[in-house]
Amino acid sequence: MSHLPVELIEEIIDIVAECYPQSLPACSLVSRQWNPRSKYLIHRTFRRPTLSTFDALLAFVDIVKVHPRLAALAETLQVAPNLKLNTDYASSVPFHHLSSRILPHVHRLVLKETLRWNDSPPLYSKGTFGSSFSNVNAIELSCQFGSAEDLHRAVRSFKNVKEVRLSYPHHALPQWMFGHTRPFRGAFKLQDLELPASIIHESRWIAD
Template structure:
């Protein structure tokens, strides 16, 4: 079959949708079948098949190299490279930056590293990864690093890095506060380090050292997911104070239980106090300290997301759990202190405030939430957009509302 009976643009849209499939095996099988359908489908299928390449086992690197050496133009189709070993933390050396691979992947834009032990790589391996000098997006997750300097130098090695996502990483060696400060100070002397890093996403930083400042001062969009009391919050606020071009902040909080803390089990009084402490109070303190740190005159959008967690019940089934209502959250998160911050200084020019809430009661609609926010914030000169997701127990997938606007 040489040609499809459907318009080519429709066929290509279908093939692109198949290329967005996250399940690796299903995506490859579907795109291979599309490539064999007809000649007109082959270019788009091949593009989607090679646009995102993922290596799960070391031998796949050599097999892929054989393919692009036999047909060199195929290498230019690779825009994303994912290194996520199948046997997490239990394999030997995984040749991520094979010299032959680096030489041929000239158009690589996104590099995803996850699920392995950085200590299994040779020393200074970040220098080899830096040979992927066209990479603008880096995702680093679930990796065991020897020391904070390893992840910092990995980031520094990519001169065109524009976006960094970092989370669920561990460190086998604990660095002192002085070591972390020296590492951040070193970046100031490296003119090329993080000069183009504009988007920073951080999540699950429970044991992350205070080296966020080492990622530069040019951040424009900051995304923070599920922060708790174990985050390097002081370092984060100090970094935000240096972001002179900061434009947007996304804060996503887990509010269904008090934040975990590393406390001795014998300290019963302290443990009890932490468990009983209202999680909204902790979140309010974090939001307040972060907002007070903002110095940028370019702030446009702040998004606050309040979400429950998946708690395991007595029957062993995990489900969304709410330990208090969202109105209680609003009382704490938009009190007088936050209101004063948002009507003075850089935030007085804020254009948009987004509040995402998840509610398990259908008693209050989005209009009610807008009214509550208006009462809490007063006559602020900005647009407020409220998103409320309703989870009804009798509906497995939940009931969702559309965004409602309120223009001050």
């Protein structure tokens, strides 16, 4: 094994990660040469998984349900739909199929700018989806909400959230919406609330 070129070893491990990701922990124990690449892919695939398509979501769910030890590795769940893929779920990726029951150690949820809230299943807009992630205490939102009310319901649905980071693309949410509503006041205690400078400038409730 020690005589194999590093490039060949990494190619083999990459194939395992793509076709048999549940075997990555075993790869990390093969030898010192296999360990670094295997651990890197374990981190990318299971510690901080990124869901970009509906098929990727289904594959991830299948793996973590069968291998709970891999599910326990997940700490951050990132949802970043790939809009180039022409599927019904390209802009939403219904990640409510996952939960704190399946991923008990996920404490941070990251929703990227390619996620369009209005294109998501009705469960999102009803403001109840966050209840599935009872262990999540930090959320990062740069996805495209249709209104401040949608944003309010989304954040409120996370009962144990203590940290919220908002980073909107300029087209995602009209800044004037923050001038007449107070979506977070009195809802829960926040340790960290970050807003783009442009929104802070326009927001009367931030200045109060």
